[in-house]
Amino acid sequence: MTEPPRVRFRQWRRRHAMGIYALQLSVLAALIVAVPFSLIEIPAGHVGVLWQRFFGGTVTDDSYSEGLRVIFPWDHITLYDARLQNSARYYDTISSNGLSMEVDIAVRFRINREAVGALHKLVGPRYDEVLVYPEIGSYARDYISRYTPEQLYSANRAFIQAQILKRMRADGGASLLRGQDVGEKLVEVEDVLIRSVRLPTRVEDAIERKVEQQQAVLEYDFRIARETKEAERKRIEAMGVRDFQEAVAGQITDEYLRLRGIEATMALSTARNSKIIIVGGGEGLPVIFNPPGDMKAPGVLPVDPAQAGGEAAPEGAPADPFGRPSRIP
Structure with a gap:
């Protein structure tokens, strides 16, 4: 009597149990090993270039953007940073x-995201050292050799930067794209900046001394111009004084001089810090004011009524600060 298929399968599984378990463990181990190579995480700002082991190598017409990507474990993805990068180098040049x-x-x-496949195939991950910096150095030496060190400190620096940038945008990596089905540049250069120029110490000192002397010459020119303006101002002032004296020479009278003396005395009397009794020096000039209280100005001697040039005040008139009757002019 023939056994049912189910029974035969159970018997076969019992006979080959060890082999089946070994196969399952092998498959599980293969999956554990293969998953890290199949699941590729592409970080922010990066792109991935796929290299296929059995289907043509590097894929130049497509790339992988950010996120989690699944590939065959025998293939490989190379990551490229697609964000803006900034770096500086020193270049030896000759003026x-x-x-x-x-x-x-x-x-x-x-x-260039569109040409990252060609960049990986033609240049590789070290494209900055292979492609960018050597071409920057070549163009810099070409343009800087047309100028003197002094000119690099002037507006010519901006012109040289613009010329290098123009050449990099037009010709950067163009020779590598010949014969390739890529219509874009491999690398896009955004800006080129000349940060500093190092000269031999003696030359730097000589240039600094030259600039100092130039500034000193300009300073003397400004001084001469200032003194010339000052001399012109004084000449015009002297002419004005002369014209005034000529205009009033025949019209100055004793009454005019007495009025000006009174005005000057009154101006002195209104000073807030006045501590002295101001008495007119000419005939007919009155005593303008007395200090408050019993204050006496140091170093001021009493005035003799006989020398004051006036008559004695009537009885009951206020006394001056020295205890004597005031004189009425």
């Missing part, structure tokens, strides 16, 4: 007069 210099140039650049 137009044969002087050796070190120029510090900073460059801001980013990869």
Whole structure:
């Protein structure tokens, strides 16, 4: 009598139980090992380039954006930072007069997402050292060699930066794209900045002394102009004084001088910090004011009524600060 298929399967499974368990463990181990190679996480600001082991190698017409990607475990994804990058290098250059210099140039650049596959295939992850910095140095030496060190400190620096940037945008990596089905540049250069220029110590000192002397010359020019203006001002002032004296020379009278003396005495008497009794010096000038209370100005001697030039005040008139009757002019 023939046994049912189910019974036969159970018997076969009992006979091959060890082999089945070994196969299951092998599959599980393979999955555990393969999952990390199959699940690829692409961080923010990065792109991935796929390399296929059995289907043509590097994929140049497509790339992987941010997120979790699933690939075959035997394939590989290379990550590229697609964000704006900034880096600086020192370049040895020679000026137009044969002087050796070190120029510090900073460059801001980013990869072209559309051409990242070609960039990976033609250049590789070290594209900045292979492609960007050497071309920056080449263009910098070409343009800087047309100028003297003094000119690099002037507005020519901005012009040189613009020329290097223009060349990088037009020709950067263009030779690598010949024969490739890529219509874009591999790297997009955003800006080129000349941060500093290092000259030999003696040359730097000479340039600084030259600039100092130029500034000293400009300072003397301004001084001369100022003194010229001051001399012109004094000449005009003297002419005005002369014209005034000529105009009033025949019209000054004793009454006019007495009026001006009274005005000057009154102006002195209104000073807030006055501590002295002001008495007119000419004939007919009155006593203008007395200090408050019994204050006496130090160093002021009493005035003799006989020398005051007036008559004695009537009885009952207020006394002066020295206890004597005031004199009426």
